[in-house]
Amino acid sequence: MKKEYLIYKLSDEVKNSCKIPREAFGEYGVKRGLRNEDGSGVLVGLTNIGNVIGYERDDDGTLKPSAGKLYYRGYELNDLVEPLLHEKRFGFEEIAYLLLSGQLPDEEELAAFRELLNDNMLLDHRTTVNIIDLEGSNIMNILARSVLEMYTYDPNPDDISRDNLMRQSIELIAKFPTIIAYAYNIYRHSVQGRSLHIRHPLEGKTIAENFLYMIKHEDYTELDARMLDLLLIIQAEHGGGNNSTFTVRVTSSTRTDTYSSIAAGIGSLKGPLHGGANIKVVNMFHHLKEYISDWKNIDEIDTYLYRLLNKEAYDKSGLIYGIGHAVYTMSDPRAVQLKKLAGELAKEKGREEEYEFLKLIEQEGVKCVTAFRKSTKPVCANLDFYSGFIYEMIGLPEEIYTPIFAMARIVGWTAHRIEELNFEGRRIIRPAYKNILSPKAYVPLSER
Known part of the structure; x- marks a missing residue:
């Protein structure tokens, strides 16, 4: 058997060996991505360092969006x-x-x-x-x-x-x-x-x-x-x-x-999906600057953003990069600060027109994503939406x-x-995975 074919065969077999029905996660009570059904993170530890707040909880435990x-x-x-x-x-x-x-x-x-x-x-x-x-x-x-x-x-x-x-x-x-x-x-x-x-x-x-x-x-x-x-x-x-x-x-x-x-x-x-997202936003922005002729026309902007969401344009991922966050709902405080910083820097660099266009992309992107997903959960621009633009203006x-x-x-x-390594009662972090494959009878090599 040729080595190249063996690699293909092994890869092809993975299609079946990796199949896990989506409904099985709910059946076994598994929190995919360590996320609860309401979108909040599964609590796995305690810290005194940072605190990220994107929502509040009502008395009945329901999540309520907040700044x-x-x-x-x-x-x-x-x-x-x-x-x-x-x-x-x-x-x-x-x-x-x-x-x-x-x-x-x-x-x-x-x-x-x-x-x-x-x-x-x-x-x-x-x-x-x-x-x-x-x-x-x-x-x-x-x-x-x-x-x-x-x-x-x-x-x-x-x-x-x-x-x-x-x-x-x-x-x-x-x-x-x-x-x-x-x-x-x-x-x-x-x-x-x-x-x-x-x-x-x-x-x-x-x-x-x-x-x-x-x-x-x-x-x-x-x-x-x-x-x-x-x-x-x-x-x-x-x-x-x-x-x-x-x-x-x-x-x-x-x-x-x-x-x-x-x-x-x-x-x-x-x-x-983590630190590399800022590059995705910058490249998307360059694309939008080229394919949207009137940077002040809301209808044209919305039309093209819906094309992005429908996987009809740009990289056909169905995403507007920089819009949405796993925790923040109404606003990302980092994006709020960066938006102000970007405006100050845009004045020095003579790039106010691009900055105003980017703000419109944020404004309309939030509206389009919310309408497209038919979701009641608010979405907002995240850290990556303005950070790449600032890097670019600095000349990095x-x-x-x-x-x-x-x-x-x-x-x-x-x-x-x-x-x-210094709090009391520390233990190795070792969560569990549920194996859902039924046991198999061993087959001798000569009989396979």
Whole structure:
């Protein structure tokens, strides 16, 4: 039997071996995707870190849609972001301190923490060389491999004491921007044939400033850097139930090393249904700009959006990317903030017309999805709807959109790992799967 045919035959047999009737999940009381029938998540753990609120419950337990809220260590996201916008200062390091420790730092603590992160941004020379050797690879994969490689250079990689976990967390938060920037510059050289530039992070600069410097040298504005800083803050944490953070907590519950656990989280975030969704929105927006002639004509916009939903246009997925969320109903607080930021940046970049068009896509997209699904549950624009547009206006390439998400979310991942390994009564996370296949009688090889 030819090897190529064997692969086809094995693949074809999977069609039958993987068949599980949809109704069987209800019959056995299985919560598909760890979701309840009303759309809420199955409660699998407790946390003091992030809190995601997209609905309320009536006295009878019925879900009631509400304006979305996101809390970091008990502080509402808006209360953390608004002072930064008002004072026009950088805040990602401050939020990282809060998420790791549970406390907002004072000025002295913040200055010391920023210096500590800055000191740890440089990579081991061997890591830099290995990134160069991985030219042309997917940047998320390079990030995961580089994280696993850090295990080799860590003098105490398997120690899960609180002090060692904090040291590893700070090093990961500091090194993610450098790994991503170096990996992109190698990609730019090997795939696009551009000049190779490896710029080391500068002292006294924030993570957002240093990242833009390593990617773009001096080709960025102060507003660009502050927008990136706020994007990092908004994406730093989203509760323990999102797929990548849950992946980190599940792997951490086995007491594996930090680098293996974080690499697993990176693999989860890479998926197009999770961190890769922002690229989907940007590409869809480019398509809509080309195929909708009048960007102010509501009827034309609605007609084309219904074509998307009917799988008649664009990628025929039946989706309007960036509309809808598993938890948020009436609004996603991250999207609300990003919408304002996008407007401010659009003025500086002379892209107000595109911004107004994107707002109309959001407005009409919500209406069209609700009507098309004939659902009483409200839908809203999510984080991804505006984030890609902001990245694009800053001048960042789409190859690093998802890696930037990881650059932000490493803060939440490490905070949840520390919590998973330090609360009382911790146990390995081990849910159950019901096998519904009837027993079979063994058939000897000669009789098959």
